[in-house]
Amino acid sequence: xxxxxxxRRLGTGDAVVIGLGSMIGAGxxxxxxxxxxxxxxxxxxxxxxxxxxxxxxxxxxxxLAAAYPTSGGTYVYGRERLGEWWGFTAGWGxxxxxxxxxxxxxxxxxxxxxxxxxxxxxxxxxxAVVGLAALNYRxxxxxxxxxxxxxxxxxxALAVVVVGIAVGGHATPANLTGWGTGGxxxxxxxxxxxFFAFAGYARIATMGEEVRDPRRTIPxxxxxxxxxxxxxxxxxxxxAxxxxxxxxxxAATAPxxxxxxxxxxxxLDPVVRIGAALASLGALLALIAGIGRTSLxxxxxxxxxxxxxxxxxxxxxxxHAEIALAVVVSVVVATVDLRGxxxxxxxxxxxxxxxxNASAFTQPADQRRWPRWLNVLGGxxxxxxxxxxxxxxxxxxxxxxxxxxxxxxxxxxxxxx
Numbered sequence: 001x002x003x004x005x006x007x008r009r010l011g012t013g014d015a016v017v018i019g020l021g022s023m024i025g026a027g028x029x030x031x032x033x034x035x036x037x038x039x040x041x042x043x044x045x046x047x048x049x050x051x052x053x054x055x056x057x058x059x060x061x062x063x064l065a066a067a068y069p070t071s072g073g074t075y076v077y078g079r080e081r082l083g084e085w086w087g088f089t090a091g092w093g094x095x096x097x098x099x100x101x102x103x104x105x106x107x108x109x110x111x112x113x114x115x116x117x118x119x120x121x122x123x124x125x126x127x128a129v130v131g132l133a134a135l136n137y138r139x140x141x142x143x144x145x146x147x148x149x150x151x152x153x154x155x156x157a158l159a160v161v162v163v164g165i166a167v168g169g170h171a172t173p174a175n176l177t178g179w180g181t182g183g184x185x186x187x188x189x190x191x192x193x194x195f196f197a198f199a200g201y202a203r204i205a206t207m208g209e210e211v212r213d214p215r216r217t218i219p220x221x222x223x224x225x226x227x228x229x230x231x232x233x234x235x236x237x238x239x240a241x242x243x244x245x246x247x248x249x250x251a252a253t254a255p256x257x258x259x260x261x262x263x264x265x266x267x268l269d270p271v272v273r274i275g276a277a278l279a280s281l282g283a284l285l286a287l288i289a290g291i292g293r294t295s296l297x298x299x300x301x302x303x304x305x306x307x308x309x310x311x312x313x314x315x316x317x318x319x320h321a322e323i324a325l326a327v328v329v330s331v332v333v334a335t336v337d338l339r340g341x342x343x344x345x346x347x348x349x350x351x352x353x354x355x356x357n358a359s360a361f362t363q364p365a366d367q368r369r370w371p372r373w374l375n376v377l378g379g380x381x382x383x384x385x386x387x388x389x390x391x392x393x394x395x396x397x398x399x400x401x402x403x404x405x406x407x408x409x410x411x412x413x414x415x416x417x
Contacts, residue, residue: 010210010211010212010217011211011212011217012217012220012221014148014211015204015211015217015218015221015222015225016204016221016224016225016228017147017148017151018147018204018225018286018289019204019221019222019224019225019226019229019286020151020225020228020229021147021148021150021151021282021283021285021286022199022282022283022286022287022290023197023198023199023225023226023229023283024151024154024155024158024229024232024279024282024283028158028197028232028233028236028256028276028279029108029112029254029255029256029275029276029279029280030104030108030196030342031193031194031196031197031342032236032237032240032249032255032256033249033250033251033252033253033255034190034193034342034343035047035190035193035194036190036241036246036247036249036250036255037250038181038182038186038187038189038190038193039181039182039186039187039189039190039246040177040178040179040180040181040182040186040246040247040250041176041177041178041179041181041241041245041246042178042179042180042181042182042186042187042190043187043190043194043237043241043246044234044237044238044241045179045187045190045191046187046188046189046190046191046193046194047190047191047194047233047234047237049187049188049191049381050191050192050194050195050197050198050385051198051226051230051233052377052381053191053195053377053378053381053382053385054195054198054199054226054230055223055226055374056357056374056375056377056378056381057353057356057357057378057382058222058223058226059222059223059360059369059370059374059378060353060356060357060359060360060370060374060375060378061073061074061204061222061353061356061360062218062219062222062223062369063219063360063363063367063368063369063370064077064081064356064359064360064363065077065204065214065218065219065222066214066215066216066218066219066367066369067215067363067367068080069211069214069215069218070297072091072293072294072296072297072298073090073091073094073290073293073294073297073352073356074087074090074091074094074352074353074355074356074359075087075088075090075091075094075294075297075298075303076297077090077355077356077359077360078090078091078355078356078358078359079301080359081358081359081360081362081363082355082358082359082362084301085405085408086355086358086359087301087303087355088298088303088404088405088408089351089355089401089404089405090351090352090355090356091294091297091298091303092303092400092401092404092405092408093347093348093349093351093352093400093401094291094294094348094349094352095291095294095295095298095304096348096400096404097344097345097346097347097348097349097352097397097400098287098290098291098345098348098349099291099325099328099329099332100332100341100344100345100348101196101283101287101341101345102129102284102287102288102291102325102329102332103125103329103332103333103336103341104341104342104345105280105281105283105284105287106125106126106128106129106280106284106329106333107121107122107125107333107341108276108280109124109125109128109276109277109280109281109284110122110124110125110128111253111254112254112272112273112274112276112277112280113273113277122333122334125333125334126330126333126334128281128284129284129288129326129329129330129333130326130330132281132284132285132288133288133322133323133325133326135285136285136288136289136292136317136322146285147282147285147286150278150279150281150282150285151282153274153275153278154275154278154279154282155232156275157271157272157274157275157276157278157279158232158236158275160268160271160275161236161239161256161259161260161268161271161272161275162235162236162239164260164263164265164268164271165239165240165242165243165259165260165263165265166239167265168243168260168263168264168265169263169264170243170262170263170264171239171242171243171263172242173242175241175242175243175244175245175246176241176242176245177245177246177247178245178246178247181246185388188384188385188388189388189389189390191385191388192343192346192350192385192386192388192389193342193343193346193389194233195346195349195350195385196342196345196346196349197229197233198226198229198230198233199345199346199349199353204218204221204222204225210293219369236256239259240255240256240259242263243259243260243262243263244258244259244262244263245262248262254272254276256272256276257269257272257273260272288322288325288326291321291325292317292318292321292322292325293318293321295308295318295321295324295325296308296309296311296318296321299321302412303408303412307320308320308321308324309321343389343390343392343393344393344396344397344400346385346386346389346393347386347389347393347394347396347397347398347400348397348400348401350382350383350385350386350389351382351386351397351401353378353382354378354379354382354383354386356378357375357376357378357379357382358375358379360375361375361376361379
């Protein structure tokens with residue numbers, strides 16, 4: 001079994017596109033509804049909070065990735081800076097949480113692409129997972145090429161939606177009501193749910209072994225991708241609120257569809273559906289790539305079965321990890337409802353980034369690119385947002401971590417003193 005290194009084929013533009021592909025779609029078409037239920041129009045404040053914490057996390061990830069340019073992201077950084085158990089906790093949270101995100105993106109794609117019966121949507125969702133996993137199997141450059149196309153189409157669709165809302169004639173500032181809905185707790189809960197949308201920049205760091213000149217490329221690509229996504233989310237959120245108001249968004253399973261209808265631009269429904277489908281595919285494609293690389297890193301250290309550490313001799317991708325991921329996600333897609341997945345995923349990813357900030361805080365001066373106070377703000381912010389997620393997500397997330405940590409303790413007992 002080949003456990004060699006991956007090939008460095010990605011430039012700065014490719015890395016930025018993969019990061020954008022992971023973020024554009026995850027929240028624009030899915031997260032505004034739950035966020036509006038938590039905070040009303042205060043979701044805009046939650047969006048700003050999520051963006052600030054995401055920036056802190058992005059700088060920590062970029063600084064660490066420049067020092068440790070290999071696959072695995074915070075799993076590797078936690079092991080190197082804090083110890084094996086911290087690294088495992090981060091990696092486990094990422095793999096399980098983002099596997100749930102894969103299922104969410106596949107189901108989101110199917111719900112927009114197939115307005116038919118639920119069983120047809122499940123079949124289409126599984127087909128999307130299998131098809132994109134097969135594409136990833138063929139090599140990371142193909143992943144980057146398709147992601148570039150999907151991101152461009154998604155951004156075009158969102159631009160059309162925003163312009164349609166602006167000229168539809170029914171959007172009004174009077175819809176910006178309910179700023180106090182849920183109070184401070186509701187705004188922080190909205191921030192935690194919207195953080196789900198920004199977590200895609202981690203995909204750049206987890207693919208550090210495949211980026212050319214990673215010490216220069218990754219610290220540039222991560223902030224660029226994040227700022228681009230923040231700008232898109234802010235514009236779309238304001239447009240949707242002006243068109244539909246927080247109450248209608250809160251009740252919607254497809255918030256942007258409701259927004260264009262409320263704005264008097266219902267003819268854009270097909271554009272919303274196509275844009276949502278393409279954005280979800282782009283996010284799913286990048287998620288599969290990122291989870292495969294973290295699984296590879298964990299398998300190399302025997303924190304996951306060593307079978308997952310195989311690298312394809314021709315395509316130079318972690319093909320066993322991606323095959324296993326496709327099987328697991330297909331099962332989840334066929335059996336689990338979309339509701340609640342966002343909170344569950346946010347729990348795992350926020351713990352992942354709290355560990356990233358703690359790891360970056362310990363880096364020496366010669367490895368630092370940003371001040372330590374950003375690491376403190378990011379770490380505290382992640383823990384606060386975890387505590388304010390819906391209680392069902394907190395319970396499920398805590399149980400998920402307990403299972404993983406107990407499993408590692410049983411399979412790898414501590415050596416005798």
